[in-house]
Amino acid sequence: MADKKKMICNIVFLILVFTGTLYGVFHGEDLGEIVHILKTVNPLWLIPGVICVVVFIWGESIIIFYMMRTLGIKLKKWTCFLFSSVGFFFSCITPSATGGQPAQIYYMKKEKIPIPVSTLVLMIVTITYKLVLVVIGVTLTILGQSFIKAHLYQVRYVFYLGTALNVFCVSGMLVLVFHPMLARTILVKGLDLLEKMHLMKKKSSRLEKLNASMDQYRATAVYLREHVWVLVEVFAITVFQRFALFAATWFVYKAFGLSGSSAFVIIVLQGTISVAVDMLPLPGGMGISEQLFLRIFLPIFGSKLLLPGMLLSRGLGYYTELILSALLTIFANFTIGRNVEKG
Numbered sequence: 001m002a003d004k005k006k007m008i009c010n011i012v013f014l015i016l017v018f019t020g021t022l023y024g025v026f027h028g029e030d031l032g033e034i035v036h037i038l039k040t041v042n043p044l045w046l047i048p049g050v051i052c053v054v055v056f057i058w059g060e061s062i063i064i065f066y067m068m069r070t071l072g073i074k075l076k077k078w079t080c081f082l083f084s085s086v087g088f089f090f091s092c093i094t095p096s097a098t099g100g101q102p103a104q105i106y107y108m109k110k111e112k113i114p115i116p117v118s119t120l121v122l123m124i125v126t127i128t129y130k131l132v133l134v135v136i137g138v139t140l141t142i143l144g145q146s147f148i149k150a151h152l153y154q155v156r157y158v159f160y161l162g163t164a165l166n167v168f169c170v171s172g173m174l175v176l177v178f179h180p181m182l183a184r185t186i187l188v189k190g191l192d193l194l195e196k197m198h199l200m201k202k203k204s205s206r207l208e209k210l211n212a213s214m215d216q217y218r219a220t221a222v223y224l225r226e227h228v229w230v231l232v233e234v235f236a237i238t239v240f241q242r243f244a245l246f247a248a249t250w251f252v253y254k255a256f257g258l259s260g261s262s263a264f265v266i267i268v269l270q271g272t273i274s275v276a277v278d279m280l281p282l283p284g285g286m287g288i289s290e291q292l293f294l295r296i297f298l299p300i301f302g303s304k305l306l307l308p309g310m311l312l313s314r315g316l317g318y319y320t321e322l323i324l325s326a327l328l329t330i331f332a333n334f335t336i337g338r339n340v341e342k343g
Contacts, residue, residue, distance in 0.1 A: 037308045045255035049248040049316045057325060059241025060084040060125060063234050067121045070230055073113060082336060083107060085328035087122075092322045101126065107336050120223060123173070124231065128238040130170050130278070136268070137163030137275045151269055154295050155276070158288075162276035169279060177221045246270040248316040252309055253300070261300045269296055270313070290314060 061077065061084035068075050086107050091100035101122045108118040140148060141163055152159050175182065224231060249270040250263045273292045280288060293310045301309040 034308055034311070037305065038311070041255040041308075041312065042257065043255070045251050046312070046316070049251035049255075049312075050320060052244045052248040052251070053316055053320045053324065056241055056245040056321065057081070057084050057088055057328075059237055059244065060087065060129075063125055063128075063237050063241075064121060066237075067124065067230070067234065068113075068117075070227060071117055071121070073117065075111070079111065079336065082328055082332040085325040086332050088321060089325035089329040092318065092325065107332060110336050123177070124224070124234065125238075127170060127173050127177075128231070128235045129242070130166055130173075131235065132238055132242045133166045133271075133275045133278055134163070134170050136271050137166060140268075140272065147268070151265070151296060151299075152272060155292055158276045158292065159272055162279060165279035166275060177224060242274070243267060243271070245317055245321075246274070249297075249313045252312040252316065255312065256301070256305050256309065258301065258305070266300065269300075270317070272296070289318070 058081060061081040064083055065075060065077050065080040068080070083104050087100040087104040089100075090103040093099065104122055105115060105118045109115060137159070140152075141160065148156055148159070246267045247263070247270075250266045253261065253266055273289055273296065276292060277288050290310060293313065294306060297309065298306055
């Protein structure tokens with residue numbers, strides 16, 4: 001019952017944010033002119049953009065497939081693709097993408113995959129997924145100040161905040177993984193403080209759950225130490241996966257017949273938007289992503305094509321991903337676990 005209420009709240013929140021985003025983007029704009037401009041794009045350039053979205057979802061499924069194999073669990077690649085789709089769908093509709101992994105664990109459990117195993121795999125997926133953003137953010141902050149001044153000067157503080165939040169998140173996860181006892185001590189003291197301040201009710205079950213979580217982190221630490229090369233390969237796949245999605249914006253750029261800006265600049269700029277919004281409590285970074293695009297890409301698309309360019313870019317990078325993963329999630333709901341049940 002509680003999960004249903006939470007899902008309803010997430011959907012309502014998504015609708016509110018989506019409505020606010022539409023108003024913020026289209027208020028005062030000539031919709032007729034926007035539609036006219038969109039009709040002039042070359043659709044052939046949008047096909048590889050859609051492929052980029054599929055590759056993005058497919059990339060995580062390959063990681064899940066590969067890591068499950070290293071743990072002795074044999075799955076079909078199509079099943080892993082469905083797991084990946086479920087994760088992206090629930091990440092798209094929940095604040096800070098918090099709903100993705102719980103949903104994936106639920107569907108993996110239907111395939112008789114032990115929760116500690118699925119938790120281990122998905123934790124490593126999350127660490128490498130965010131580590132790519134950390135590398136982009138830190139590299140630009142330290143070595144790319146000229147790039148920031150040329151392309152991100154107006155939004156540099158949002159970019160720095162996103163980088164700092166991602167660094168904090170990844171650092172915290174690595175501390176949990178490699179120093180579980182230190183992490184347990186910090187969390188226990190934090191819970192004790194919240195209980196003393198009467199912000200949380202005292203429950204013994206909460207401490208039991210914490211101990212169980214620490215066991216999972218210890219298992220992750222052991223795996224990381226014993227499978228370093230596996231992690232290197234997973235990180236390489238994740239880099240390819242994330243940059244494939246960023247590349248969709250370049251195909252949008254070409255669909256308008258534009259030239260003058262390199263694929264590298266456009267892909268990196270799209271990556272900086274992900275860095276800035278990834279940790280913000282908004283479904284898919286909705287609202288802030290659109291505003292950052294309109295500021296960052298103005299010199300590249302020009303004032304006339306900026307809004308249509310943003311619509312196509314976000315349409316590919318977020319809404320196509322949302323719709324595709326939603327359809328595959330529906331399919332997963334009727335197929336995952338059925339063969340296990342029959343067996």
